[in-house]
Amino acid sequence: FGGGDSDGPTGGEITGDEPMTERTFTAPTSVIPGDMQWNDSNDSNYPDRPGFVVFDRLLYFRATTGEFVEGALSDWEVGEDTATLTLQEGVTWHNGEDATAADLERKLHISLYDNHPMGNYTSVENVEAVDDRSVEIGLEADVSEPVFLNSIRALQLDRPAEQYEDIRQELADDPDSTALTEFAPEEPIGTGPFAYENAGEQELVTTKFEDSHWADDVNFREYRFQFIDGNEQAWQAIRGGTVDALHNIFTSPDIKASFPDTVVEIQQPTNWGKSIAFDHEHEHLGQREVRQAIAHAIDREVVAENSAGGGDAKAPVEIPTGIAGNFDGSAQDWLDDPDDFEDYSGQNTERAAELLEEAGFSRENGTWVDEDGETLEFEYKVPAAWNDWVDAAITMNQHLQDFGIETNLVTRDDGVYFGEDLYGDTGFDAAGFWFSDGWTYPYHSLNWSLNSWDARNVYNYPESVDVPPIGEPDGESETIEFGPEFEALVGMDPDSDGTRQKINELAWAFNYDLPLLPLMEKVDQCFVSTENFKVVDESDADASGIQYPTTFLPRVGKLVARAEE
Amino acid sequence: MQKYYVERTFQAIVTVVSVMTLAFFLLRLMPGNPADAYRAELIQNNPEMSQAVIDQRVERKLNVLPSDPLHEQYLTYVGGLLRGDLGESINEGVPVSEIIAGALPWTIFTMSIALLLSFTIGISLGAAMAYKEGSRFDYGSSVLSILLNSIPNYIVGILLIWFLGYRLELFPTGGRYSNDMEPAMSPLEPLATAAFLGDAFWHASLLIASFTIVAAGGWALGMRGNSIQVLGEDYLRVARLRGLSERRIATRYVGRNAVLPLYTALLIAIGFALGGSVILEQVFTYPGVGYYMIEALEARDYPLMMGIFLVMTIAVVIGVYIADLTYGIIDPRAQARGGEH
Amino acid sequence: MSERTESLGALNDGDAFETVADNTLSRRERYRRLVDRWVLAPGRIVWSDVRARIGALILLLYVLVGLLGPRLYPEPAVNQGPRSVTPLAEGLTYPLGTDNLGRDILGQIIWATPSMLQMIMAGGLFVTVMGVAVGTTAGYAGGRTDRVISLITDIVMTIPGLPLIVILAAILEPQNPIVMGLILTINVWAGLAREIRSQVLSISRHSYVEASKAMGLSTPSIMVKDVLPNIMPYVLITFVNAARQVIFASVGLYFLGVLPYDSVVNWGVMIDQAVSGGAMHVTSMAHWLIAPLATITLLSFGLILFSQGTDRMFNPRVRARHSSTTSSDGEPTDDGATPTTGGGVR
Amino acid sequence: MSRGTDAASAVGTGSGSDHVLECRDVTVEFHMDRGTSKVLNGMDIDIERNEIIGIVGESGSGKSMFASALLDAVVEPGVTSGSISYRPSEGDPVDVLDLSTDRLRQLRWEEISMVFQGALSSFNPTLKLRGHFVETLDAHGYDVETGMERTRELLADLYLDPDRVLDSYPHELSGGMKQRALIALSLVLEPEVLVMDEPTAALDLLMQRSIVSLLSDLRDKYDLTMVFITHDLPLVTKLADRIGVLYAFELAEVGRTEEILRSPKHPYTRALLNSTPDIESPLEEMRPIDGSAPDPVDVPSGCPYHERCPLATDDCATVTPEMEAATETHDIACHHWNRVDDEIALTTEVDR
């Protein structure tokens, strides 16, 4: 990306001892600053991206490696029946008070009252500050470290006593109280490297918080967020220099090429991708051969490429197994022998035709019909406003039609799509869906695809399927009951052989039976203008691993202001 | 005596009430609900958010939705309206009236400037064309007016953003005013106020221009027709013979007689301008009522949609109402002509 | 007296009333007259006006494209060509270039034409039929019927159109262009109805309508023969306005993304995709946006031009001049130079 | 086909008296697709100071064109040629058709003013009548206050209530009131000549007659010269001192009113008199004129009336008749005017 100038697009080496500057770093926000409120349990107008700057997360997740990185916590330990979380030294609230274990305890309590998924393993009574900086959590169920950490990964240290102690009390007295969800503070008391200064109609201003434990690595005065709605406006903003960065905006190579040379791209895997969900009760799509044929008829590489506007922002799924990590192929690291798996890559219409014929279909006038003479046809729904999905769907649709499957693309209003088609009563034949929600540990994504509420209710996947042994599609099938399998996997040590074995079996089940057809994984694109700032190369693990580079990198001194002339 | 006013007022009220009722039930007929829309938004904006968290949040959204039977909700809504309460936005969690109060001035600001500009430009151009009827100027301007009138204003908007905003970067392409501008609206600070208004105008200029360019074509064509008609009237010939100055003839005779029939059209256009701002504001991401209308639609934010719909309807009703009530006063001919106009 | 009679006509008294034809007109001749009056004369009128002629050519182009285009031009397909080819860059393979998915843009425009035309026709007809029916009923019936209809019409006119359309589209999710056309013009008819009502009121004051009444003609036949021909120009203008509304609103709403669409291409969807695909930012993709914009503009320009020139078609003066079966040698006035002022020309 | 341009042949008016207007070869032409339309053809006539001259003729005969030509106010794209010399009571004569814009503007209404055919549409519908008077006075630099005094007097002379009329919009007045107000407006600048183009055509008979009788009084009171144009012969005989008969854009006959009524010499005048319904004359003698009026683009050669004329000879079809004087004050454009008395009976009994 970028140009190949000798100076380097990243703006030169970051030495780590850049002098403090008065520079302002500006990024977009899609919430009107004047409307912002800072309680993320209140659903209206919580500014997500600015939240990353004003608050500290307990820990950060590096999507490339699956590691957890220090945030407000410096230490965490997940044992058999307890987990201990320890705050960093020097974490300070923006009102000047030191952050203590009590604050962490308050955060966890409130989250549990608020039905946080951590509640699967513990309850409020078990969460207790043990000293100034540590909180001990009594675990009520078996849980492995990655599973537990994942459950607290989105938590941020954002419940100062000044604003939330009363609310915690109220929740303790009355778990049904709406005090939390209705609280809408206009000014946050944060713990992040930048503190709220003011919010105008168009712009939110945060200034460097000198007492922050990150302060040493931050060398610019202000971090601003400007209200920008829509991708086009955002592109224009970075082209025109109104903002210094964009986070997470899909940008095709053509558009990227129109940015100034000083703008560099940082890509970041999301481990979140698009798949096709089949209604397993559909007359034809309920047949495994049909799903497999569809998988062969679609060229996922072309789909991903089209969806990315010819760029590399969409990574095609190499071997559909339900495990995330196709950005760099890390998904396959979990597989003992990837060759055993069907990779469905390319467009293998011969194989697809073979499969359909096996299932009793025949081609008439270029269209597949079943034994009863019924056409193999289905409607394919996608949310209208998700342009990259629509592009992918158009492509996929074309591939299937070319192959002789009568598909009909239907774009739906987003709300209707989720409300009626997926989670409502209208249903679908096939629909755009995702196949992993951001987690690299296979337990999550496999559980999600095979065993979740969604699997049962959205695409009507059965609780158990008959699967032949790994790598032997024609071998004798054995029934897999998903419920017990995954229950066991929660508590299993991720490093043990048994765990690996189980994961392989489940991945194979997925690969063979295709509850969903994963197409591609999304890669977040962040852009930083190096006109006034320097940023590390994408090859740096921090740069490309932690969401969002534009908010995380300043903390660790990898996004710094250039010295002022 | 007052019968006409009473009848007209009654009709206005009936109109508002029926449109509101229609809208209320139509809105509930739409597939999807605020919670669904919220889920879509969450999923799109936070791919990393766990399904459980999403479910939990959606659940919370569902809880704020009223669950009474529809007709009871309707009565509650009407009751609230009578108390001046438009309800609370489901999506934004603030009173609808607050959102509208924040957005409406901006739409009124842009649309009134745009309408006045287009009207002024249109009638001047139209009159000039009529005076030069048959000339090359007339021919060219007519074709231009027709051409402009055949382009949707949002397309003009896209083109303007494209060239003046993105390409040449001469104009801002969105937002209400500059970031470093302190909103000031006070007679005590005339300078600051002027600077602020100027800046706001600067930011809205492309939006205003797109509306103006298209609408001016229409006004010009209308004015041209009217003026040509007036220019052929006997009284104009008499006025010339009486030796009146061309200026007086152009203003008091041609202008006035040709513009008056457009008066009603202007008032009605003012009424419809709010509703007509929808696509333009979306194109310019200009947070006026039209913008919030689509936002509310996408979020299935019923109270907010109702509120905006109400405002838009009332604007039209008031426009038509004023037009009807005042036309007779403005144009003496109307009294002779009777109710039809 | 006899002197006078002589001067008036050579026929004997009373003969005129019993006259019967001594030869019959051939069917062919009759047919020829009808064709001339209803087809050729209007055609000649349209042709005689530059605006109407240009407008007619433009519309004809769209209709031809709509009818034949999909038969003659290959259906656009994903990856049929390279992505974002600029116009003529690959010769005439992709005359207007391709979009971000490598689809031929000209192909998309052509293949979107039939449904757009259907939508326009549906909307235009709906508005015309509703408007004329409601307007004439109100205007002619008068009394309470009129008051009730007028109140409803006024209310319908007051509904902010665009928001209503948006909501209706969300409810009905129309895929069928004809249904789309109806929704998009859902309240346009009211304006026409109101206009027609007042026209009917003023026309029924004409004495020839009273004469028809005196002859005992039925109300419907008075409507059709005496009233309708006069309101044709309004109907035509409204038809065009409705068509414009259909184009503007459909494109606008597709562009906003509030209308559902399927894999069938559509100009509005093209604009939406072009804008969100960054065509405004990247010079090499500009054609992607310009092509549908120009298509829409040209069509509505054509419609307006056509209607501007065509209302003359309903002007009997012009019509007489262009009708070959009406002799023109006896024409007392030359309306090409009809004075607009002064002199009492009767 | 114009009857020569030599001014000597001007239509006599008798006793070499004081002419306020002398028209010579006044011609109005319109150039149209079909050809050139001569809607006034070589009109020669003198108008005496303080007389009322009536111009009659059927519809489309060019009466209005003549009226407009007198103020050089023919509508575009008409072209007026010839000369109209205006001799004010004080000062030098001027040619109306040859004036600078400013002088013409001043001449109109201040010296020669006009009442139009359509009084009903002669007022600006959005301006009260007072406005019309004030702006006229203003435009000509007259003192508004004295002007308005005069206006009131004029209105009162015309049987109108000045206050009510001045404060009305045009549409609030009846046709007759408007017509009278328009006459007042035309007199507000004290012109010498008042040209009236069918000032009463749209009115009721009673109103027509009443206005006509008012006009004589006005002439006397304000020392006016009036040109009264109408198609209504009986009406003008009550008023005019002299009458000119227009046929096919040319003068057919002009003479003192009693001469025209008692001994019309042009066959057309006779036919016109014979075809005019009248409550006094015996019914049996009334006859229509056969044939129809000629088209201005295609006027018959020779005498324009020859196609309808019972006296027509071959000559009439080729030779254009010159104006010939029957008496000092009576001129006729007809080759056979002296045969008329014998060949065409005059059926109206004029004198009693």
Added chain:
Amino acid sequence: MSVDDPVVSLENVEVHFEQESGFNPFDDPETVRAVDGVDLEIPENDVVAIVGESGSGKTTIGKAAVGLQKPTGGSVKFRGQDIWEAKRRFSNSSIPYDEIRRSLQIIHQDPGSSLNPHRTVEASLAEPLKKHQADLGPEDREARILAMLDRVGMSPPHDYARRYPHQLSGGEKQRVALVRALLMNPDLILADEAVSALDVSLRVEVMDLMLDLQAQFDTSFLFISHDLSNARYLAEHADGRLGVMYLGELVELGKAEEVLRNPQHPYTKVLKWATPSLGLEEGAAEPPVREIDIPDPIDPPSGCRFHTRCPYATEYCRESTPDRRSVGEGTHRASCFRLDVGSDYWRSDPLEGASLEADER
């Protein structure tokens, strides 16, 4: 239907219009008393001419007579059958409404608007034939129309037949309208100012034509005009009657010659004064009325409606309404107190500007 019954008889007909208070919201709805208490009988083959000032209700009474205007009071009968009774659905009238409708026709004042501008002469004229002689084939229809056109002097007829109204002169349009009415074979034609809009020289021609056709087809004519000379021409030629209307009332009615020779109502005298003859005498310079403008029909004067303008009016005229009185023998009648030598009128004070003896002629 009895032969003795007049074609149309009006009994005490009144037509009042509720005027929609147009645009101005301040106006109360007003009642225009366009016609008040008019009696008139039109026998077979008769001509009645009605004159009066504009707004006096001539058109309204005419339309009432041919069943195009529903009277608000009194009755309008066609050969003894109430027209509006017959029009009611399911009425068992002795004469079907269709028959009545065919029998009563109208020719309008304005030649311009009396023909549908969008239809050729032939199309306009085919309508009555289609309606009332449905058995005629298209060729016969055409032939008949052409013959009729020829009959009224429009030749060559096939050329005229194909013209549009704008290609006809005013006189020709009126003739077409006349033919249209005649093709219905009516018993009564209302000619509402049918010649007023024509050039003077054409009027006689068209009136002659009407007289001719009236004689030929035995049609009755109700001829309306504001011009006394036209009315006289027609009425006297056909030996018909002349009626004078003033503000909705028929103030004088009688044989045309008698009325003109010996006008009884002061208003008739005024009309006569106002109708100039081709004479030279200057006439009375001052109009023989006290007021030039006609009063507002919305609020007509009390008593004798003419008292506001009548040069002979007295206090008595203001208070009481005169009855119709016969003048001599015959049918000549007028409503004026001056006809009754015994009336209180003679003992009452004249109104301002009036006198009992004002120059009697």
